[in-house]
Amino acid sequence: MSDFKSTESQIYNQAIDETSTTQKVPLGTRIKAIDKASTAYGVGEFIYLQGVASTVVGSFVTYDQDDNSTALLVANAIGPVATAMSACVANEYGWYQIFGQAVGKGLASLADNANIYGTATAGSVDDAIVAGDRVQNAKTTSALDTPATGLVEVKIQYPIVNNGLAD
Numbered sequence: 111m112s113d114f115k116s117t118e119s120q121i122y123n124q125a126i127d128e129t130s131t132t133q134k135v136p137l138g139t140r141i142k143a144i145d146k147a148s149t150a151y152g153v154g155e156f157i158y159l160q161g162v163a164s165t166v167v168g169s170f171v172t173y174d175q176d177d178n179s180t181a182l183l184v185a186n187a188i189g190p191v192a193t194a195m196s197a198c199v200a201n202e203y204g205w206y207q208i209f210g211q212a213v214g215k216g217l218a219s220l221a222d223n224a225n226i227y228g229t230a231t232a233g234s235v236d237d238a239i240v241a242g243d244r245v246q247n248a249k250t251t252s253a254l255d256t257p258a259t260g261l262v263e264v265k266i267q268y269p270i271v272n273n274g275l276a277d
Contacts, residue, residue, distance in 0.1 A: 112127075112145045112147050112149045112151050112213065113127070113145060113146045113147035113149075114126045114127070114143035114144065114145050114146070114151075114154055114156070114195075116141050116142070116143045120141075122134070122135050122139075122141065123135075124158075124203070124204070124205070126143055126156055126195050126205045127167075127195050127196050127205075128196055128204065129161065129196040129197060129198045129199075129202045129203070129204045130202060130203050130204065131201065131202055131203075132203070133160075133203045134203065135158045135203070136158070137158060137159065137160065137177075137178035137203075138157065138158065138159075138175070138178045139157070139158040140155060140156065140157050140158075140208075141155070141156055141158075141205075142154070142155050142156075143155075143156060145211075149257065151210060151211035151212075152210060152211055153210055154207050154209060154210030154211065154212065155207070155208050155209035155210060156195065156205040156206060156207050156208065157173070157178075157192060157205070157206050157208050158178075158203065158204070158205055158206075159171075159173050159178050159179070159180050159192070159198075159203070159204070159205075159206050160177075160178055160179050160180060160198075160201075160202070160203055161180060161194075161198030161199045161200060161201070161202040161203065161204060162179070162180045162181055162182060162198075162199065162200055163199055163200045164182060164199065164232065164233065165180070165182065165194050165197060165198050165199050165233065166194065166197050166215070166233070167194060167195065167196060167197055167213075168193060168194060168213050168214045168215045168260075168261050169182055169183075169193065169194040169214070169215055169233035169234075170182070170183035170191055170192075170193055170194075170214050170215065170228070170233055170234065170235055170245070171183055171191065171192055171193075171194060171206065171233065172187045172188070172189035172190065172191055172271065173189065173190055173191075173192055173206065174189065175190065180192075180194075180198075180206070182232035182233040183228045183232070183233060183234075183235070183245070183271070184228055184229070184230065184232050185228050185229060185230055185240065185243050186228070186242065186243065186273050187228050187243075187271050187273065188271060188272055188273050189270065189271065190208070190268065190269070190270050191208075191245050191248070191266075191269040191270060191271055192206035192207060192208045192269075193206060193207045193212045193213065193214045193264070193266070194206055195207060207266065208266065208268055208269070209266060209267055209268055210265075210266065211251065211263060211264075211265055212263070212264050212265075212266050213257060213261050213262070213263055213264070214226075214234075214235060214261065214262060214264050215233055215234040215235070215260060215261060215262075216234060216235055216236065216250075216254045216260065216261065216262035217229060217231060217234050217235070217236040217254070218236075218254065219237075219254065220235070220236055220237050220250060220253065220254040220262050221237055221250065221253055221254075222250055222251065222252055222253045223249065223250060223251070224237035224249065224250045225237060225239075225244055225245075225248075225249060226244070226245045226248050226249070226250060226264065227239065227240050227243040227244050227245065228240075228243040228245065228271055229243070235262075235264075237250070241274075242271075242272070242273040242274050243271065243273070244271070245269045245270075245271055246269060246270050246271070246272070247266065247267040247268055247269045247270065248264055248265070248266045248267075248269040249264065249265055250262050250263065250264055250265075251263045251264060251265050
């Protein structure tokens with residue numbers, strides 16, 4: 111798996127892949143980091159948010175920019191989208207990826223080089239076309255089960271869902 115390390119001059123006392131029961135960074139803080147693992151995902155951008163129940167590594171979430179809370183991505187969701195870097199559940203805090211090569215939860219038969227869509231399975235995406243549920247500014251860069259079972263590599267650039275009728 112990836113091993114992102116901050117490239118910022120500011121030092122934060124919570125690693126990107128860690129969850130904390132106490133808030134260690136101001137909510138909404140954004141940082142850039144580079145993957146130092148053999149996966150070599152390059153530079154990514156991350157936002158510090160409050161978790162929600164049932165979040166696991168790779169869960170897709172929408173987040174509220176007013177209170178920096180998260181909700182697992184589902185069909186008909188509206189808002190900016192990120193992927194969880196840790197199992198950051200309710201009343202916990204952690205980093206979520208919003209830009210770069212990311213890893214997220216996918217459903218059966220998710221193909222490489224596909225648009226992704228929110229589904230009825232909270233926190234997971236699929237490539238089945240559903241009007242209004244497309245996660246814009248996101249596309250798979252691997253088929254399902256790469257880099258691990260149930261996960262897919264995704265290139266994201268500040269993804270968002272709007273529940274619009276036309277994508």
